[in-house]
Amino acid sequence: MSYLFLQYVNHGLWVMAILGCQNLFKQYMFLEPEQMAIYISIIHIPWTLKIIYGLMSDNLPIWGYHRRPYLVIMGLV
Secondary structure, eight states: OHHHHHHHHHHHHHHHHHHHHHHHHHHTSOOOHHHHHHHHHHHHHHHHHHHHHHHHHHHOOBTTBSSHHHHHHHHHO
């Protein structure tokens, strides 16, 4: 039950952050909705790559380690 509560809190905070970004883009940077959608989608790119990173680090060990080499590689990138 507490996990469900934490998920709703997390989602609510995420929505508030997106609304704050949209307000910043609209009022201070004078962007149109199409431009805002492009910038917000660029912000989401690392989160979509996180799924691929997780699958790779779980299924393709490097030198017998699962996560450590991937953390070093991504830190260098």
